Amino acid sequence: MGFPHTPHERETLVLSEYFGVREAISLAGYKQRGGYAALDKALRMEPAEIVQIVKDSGLRGRGGAGFPTGMKWSFMKPGDGKPHYLCCNADESEPGTFKDREIMRWTPHALVEGCAIAAYAIGAEVAYVYIRGEYTEALDRMNAACKEAYAAGILGANAMGTGKTVHVYVHKGAGAYICGEETALMNSLEGRRGNPRIKPPFPAVSGLFNQPTTINNVETLVAVNHILIKGAEWYRTFGRVDNPKSTGTKLFSVCGNIARPGNYEVAMGFPFKDFLYDLCGGPLPGREFKAIIPGGISVPIQTRAEAENSPMDYEGFVANGTMLGSGGVIVIDDAQNLVKQIARAARFFAHESCAQCTQCREGTAWTTKILERIVAGDGTHEDLDTLMEIADNMTGKTICVLSDSCATPVVSGLTKFRDDFEALIKRKKVHMVPAQVA
Amino acid sequence: MSAATHQQFRYEPVFVGKRKEELDELLTRYPTKMAALLPALWIVQEERGWVPAEGMAEVAHLLELTPAYVKGVVTFYTMYHQHPVAKHFIQVCTTSPCNVCGAEDVVNALLKHTGCEELGVNSADGKYCVIEVECLGACGFNTPLMVNERFIESVTVDSVPALLASLG
Ligand SMILES: Cc1cc2nc3c(=O)[nH]c(=O)nc-3n(C[C@H](O)[C@H](O)[C@H](O)COP(=O)(O)O)c2cc1C
Ligand code: SF4
Ligand code: FES
Numbered sequence: 001m002g003f004p005h006t007p008h009e010r011e012t013l014v015l016s017e018y019f020g021v022r023e024a025i026s027l028a029g030y031k032q033r034g035g036y037a038a039l040d041k042a043l044r045m046e047p048a049e050i051v052q053i054v055k056d057s058g059l060r061g062r063g064g065a066g067f068p069t070g071m072k073w074s075f076m077k078p079g080d081g082k083p084h085y086l087c088c089n090a091d092e093s094e095p096g097t098f099k100d101r102e103i104m105r106w107t108p109h110a111l112v113e114g115c116a117i118a119a120y121a122i123g124a125e126v127a128y129v130y131i132r133g134e135y136t137e138a139l140d141r142m143n144a145a146c147k148e149a150y151a152a153g154i155l156g157a158n159a160m161g162t163g164k165t166v167h168v169y170v171h172k173g174a175g176a177y178i179c180g181e182e183t184a185l186m187n188s189l190e191g192r193r194g195n196p197r198i199k200p201p202f203p204a205v206s207g208l209f210n211q212p213t214t215i216n217n218v219e220t221l222v223a224v225n226h227i228l229i230k231g232a233e234w235y236r237t238f239g240r241v242d243n244p245k246s247t248g249t250k251l252f253s254v255c256g257n258i259a260r261p262g263n264y265e266v267a268m269g270f271p272f273k274d275f276l277y278d279l280c281g282g283p284l285p286g287r288e289f290k291a292i293i294p295g296g297i298s299v300p301i302q303t304r305a306e307a308e309n310s311p312m313d314y315e316g317f318v319a320n321g322t323m324l325g326s327g328g329v330i331v332i333d334d335a336q337n338l339v340k341q342i343a344r345a346a347r348f349f350a351h352e353s354c355a356q357c358t359q360c361r362e363g364t365a366w367t368t369k370i371l372e373r374i375v376a377g378d379g380t381h382e383d384l385d386t387l388m389e390i391a392d393n394m395t396g397k398t399i400c401v402l403s404d405s406c407a408t409p410v411v412s413g414l415t416k417f418r419d420d421f422e423a424l425i426k427r428k429k430v431h432m433v434p435a436q437v438a
Numbered sequence: 439m440s441a442a443t444h445q446q447f448r449y450e451p452v453f454v455g456k457r458k459e460e461l462d463e464l465l466t467r468y469p470t471k472m473a474a475l476l477p478a479l480w481i482v483q484e485e486r487g488w489v490p491a492e493g494m495a496e497v498a499h500l501l502e503l504t505p506a507y508v509k510g511v512v513t514f515y516t517m518y519h520q521h522p523v524a525k526h527f528i529q530v531c532t533t534s535p536c537n538v539c540g541a542e543d544v545v546n547a548l549l550k551h552t553g554c555e556e557l558g559v560n561s562a563d564g565k566y567c568v569i570e571v572e573c574l575g576a577c578g579f580n581t582p583l584m585v586n587e588r589f590i591e592s593v594t595v596d597s598v599p600a601l602l603a604s605l606g
Contacts, residue, residue, distance in 0.1 A: 083469070095533045095573040126467075133480075133517045134574050136589050169467045174476055175517035177572065191475030191501075193514040209469050253578060255535045261578035297534060328577070330535045341534045348533050348572050 005262045008279045012238060014249045015222050016265040019106045025141060027148040030109040036154060038225040042117045043162040047078055050121040054224060056232035058239075058247035063089055063180075063217030064296065064326045066314050069224075075204035076212055078123030085208040086119040086127035087189065087215040090142075091173055091180035093132055094296035095348060096328030099251040100218035102263050104131070104138035107222070108145035114221030116155065116166045117228065122214045125165045130185050132173045142170045177352035181400045182215045183207075184354065195354050196400035219251055239313065240269035246313030250327055252294075254280050257287060257333035272310040276331070287333040291417065295325020297345050298405035300412035321412070338420045342413045343371035349406035360403035363394035367410060379425045384414060449492035452485045453478075453500060461500065471501045475511060479518055488519035516571070523586075524560045524567035526605050528552070530583040530593075533573040539580035540595070545570060547598040566602075 007013055018024035024033055042050055055070025076084055088111065092100040104111055115127040131139050146168055149155045159166040171189055173179050179188045183197035186208045207213025227235050227248075239247045246268040252275070255261045259281025266275065272294070276282065283289050292307040293299060300322040302310070310320040317324045332341060350364035367390055370383050391407035398404070414421060453461055460481065464474045478501065482493035494508040501508075512518045519527075528548060532541040545568065549557070552566035560567045576582035579591035585605060593601060 092575045093573055096535050096577050098575050098577055098579075101575055132575060133515075134584060134589070136587055167467070172477065172480055173517075174479070174515035176515050188476065189473060190470065191472035191503075191511065193511055209473075255577035255580070256538050261580075263578070328535075330538075330577070332538055336538050341538060344532070344534045344537050351572055 005260060008264070010270075010274070010279060011265050012249045012267045013265055014226055015103065015107075015110075015219065015251060016263060019102055019263065021106065024107055025109075027109060027145070027152060027154075030107065034229070035109050036113055036160070038228040039113045039116050039154070040160050042120055042228055043160055043164055043166075047121045047123060050117065050228070053232050054121070054227060057227045057235040058232075058244065059220065059223055059227060059235065060246070060314065061217055062219035062223070062250065062327070064094065064298070066324060069216065069220055072204070072214060072216070073118070073122050075202075076122040076124075076214055080212070083126075083209075083211050084122055084124035085211055085213045086115060086122060086124045087182070087185060087208060087213060088115050088118075088127060088129040088218060088221055089180060089182065089185060089215055090129050090131040090135070090138070090218045091177075091185060092135070092218070092326075093177040093180050094298060094326045094328055095345070096253060096255055096293065096296045096330040097326040098253045098255075099263050099327060101135055101138055103218050103222055103251075104135070104142055108138075108141040109149070110222045110225060111142065111218055112145050112149050112155070112168050114224050115168045116159065117224055118214065118216060118221055119166055119168070120164065122212075124214070126167045126169065128169050128171050128189055128208075130171045130173055130179070130189055132179075133175050139170065139172055146170060176354075177348075178354045178400075178402060181402065184400070185215065186213065193354075195356050196402075198399055223248060238267035240311055240316075243269060243311075243313060243315055245315055250312070250324075252312070252327045252329050254329045254331070256329075256331035257284055257289075257336065258282070258331040259284060266312060268313040269316060270312045272312050272316075273308040275312060276307065276329075280331075283331075283333055287335055289331060290334045290336065291332045291338055293322070293330040293332075293409070294327075295323050296328035297330065297348065298401075298408060299323040299325040300408055301342075301416060303416050321416075337375070338413065338417055339371065339424055340375045342409050343368065343375050345409045346371050346406055349402060353402060353406075357398040357403060359394050360398045360406070363390050363403060364406045366390055367394075367406060371410070374421060374424050377424065379421075381422075381425060383425075384418075384421055388414060449490070449496075451496055452482050452493060453496060457481055457485065472503060475501055475503070475508065476515075479508075479512060483518060488522050525565050526552075526567075526602075527586050528566060528568045528583060529571040529574075529585075530568065530581060531572065531574045531576075532570045533577075535573070535577040536581050541581045543595050544581040544583075544593055544598065547595045548602075551598050551602055 023029035051073045059069045060066045119127040176194045178184045179194040181196045184194040188194040203213040236247045289304045292302045306320045346368040350368045353364045355361040394403045394407045478497045495505045498505045498508045548568045553561045574582045
């Protein structure tokens with residue numbers, strides 16, 4: 001498959017410019033390519049100025065929810081006498097998503113730099129990068145990058161000679177999807193089980209170690225480097241002219257039944273149809289796309305028609321029955337049993353539920369059981385109604401949205417691909433009749 | 439019990455010398471001792487290959503926690519082994535994105551070529567154990583798997599025999 005692929009001419013390489021360039025991994029190589037100029041600039045600015053630039057750029061969180069980054073940072077009140085913390089969410093466990101991994105593998109210093117800038121902007125002296133334990137290579141590269149940055153005086157008590165204190169520490173997770181949820185991540189970092197916390201209080205008021213905390217995704221933080229150097233206006237030039245709400249470039253991870261899986265970076269608003277057929281090479285020989293999940297397994301499934309009509313930005317995906325989410329594009333073709341894959345997704349959520357909430361603990365387990373029964377040919381029409389009822393009970397009623405995420409593929413699958421479910425149930429009837437006659 | 443056997447079963451502390459220094463450095467990074475729990479457990483697993491009860495007790499003592507608390511945390515996370523594992527502990531992703539690309543066939547090929555009778559059960563020679571895991575965050579590299587702490591991408595049914603041979 002060749003990773004990273006040779007970039008397509010229609011990609012816009014900002015964050016991924018050095019993917020595959022071995023020399024850019026080291027501090028010397030990163031600096032040669034302009035690295036740490038943004039941090040040097042930032043440390044000589046007022047924190048409020050940095051927050052304003054990020055606000056003006058229109059940057060929104062790349063971890064899934066799309067919250068405006070500058071606004072999130074402005075909730076932190078510098079000078080309140082409390083220690084502030086930055087958490088970088090590098091837990092990347094959303095099935096279909098593997099972009100943060102490539103950022104850390106090829107440009108670890110870019111993430112160190114982004115963390116340092118964000119920490120300074122929100123009045124924090126310490127940033128923790130929480131990396132999932134399975135990412136052994138990313139962990140090695142990030143640890144090595146921090147070590148180099150400390151040795152070069154970029155991090156520490158006199159960061160880049162400015163007299164300001166900035167620490168960046170790598171923290172290794174230990175296997176739990178739920179630790180990607182922001183408050184679960186904080187509990188985990190504190191040395192607890194990764195259970196999400198009830199909100200409010202929100203992290204900006206009481207987060208890590210009960211202090212004001214900001215949490216951002218890897219890709220969000222790395223984008224800030226470029227915004228500081230090239231300006232908010234430049235960042236806003238990427239996107240649809242008629243949609244100022246989604247700006248900049250976005251990394252999309254592409255996997256499943258498609259000719260060229262991999263990571264691609266495009267300007268917000270890029271036509272999804274061109275993306276799938278032109279950049280990613282379309283379906284495998286002799287097959288057709290059946291269903292597409294564009295934002296990680298937690299977002300609604302799209303039909304091929306919906307996908308082909310979508311501009312790739314927050315609003316464009318919502319208008320076409322789904323969400324941008326984490327940008328993990330999962331392609332399922334006509335050779336697959338879609339219901340089996342929805343059942344497998346449900347099993348994922350049942351495995352990953354932290355079990356604090358009844359609706360989630362029971363709902364994910366029942367959903368999996370019923371779906372697996374249908375796949376095995378033992379389902380009934382009643383089961384389909386029961387699935388919808390359980391999904392309804394699982395939505396909007398729990399501490400975090402993992403529960404909702406499990407309901408999402410079930411509801412979108414049943415609404416848009418009901419025939420696939422019906423076919424499995426009918427097959428059972430055909431099979432039952434002769435048995436009864438006998 | 440003879441002195442010799444007693445000796446054999448005595449737990450040697452993990453946090454001595456370099457490993458103790460490592461923990462002391464870690465403690466400077468956080469405002470609480472408890473926050474060093476996950477990193478400390480990783481050190482135990484790196485040294486012993488798994489996290490024995492004595493290791494949990496040692497960590498608990500050093501971080502001023504109770505062993506029961508530490509155990510409660512260990513059991514939450516899938517990557518800490520609570521029992522010794524096979525020499526080659528093979529964890530294959532079979533979540534939907536990998537599943538549509540044939541991850542289950544890779545699992546079956548691994549079972550066949552390692553001689554493991556079932557998932558999660560060691561091969562007769564104790565060398566291999568194969569389990570299914572959830573998304574490893576490498577969904578474009580079908581099929582990704584981990585052998586102990588080593589990440590391996592793009593494993594196919596055909597590449598399984600060569601992969602196993604390379605493990606030794
Ligand atoms: C169950 C669950 C899992 C999540 N996993 C991740 C993850 O792996 N990485 C991530 O950046 N955000 C993840 N999020 C979103 C985070 O809670 C949070 O919104 C995000 O890290 C904020 O950063 P951003 O504003 O830069 O996007 C997850 C959310 C939920 C509910
Ligand atoms: S919704 Fe599920 S994962 Fe989230 S807190 Fe409740 S039980 Fe835990
Ligand atoms: S689904 Fe297999 S690595 Fe993500």
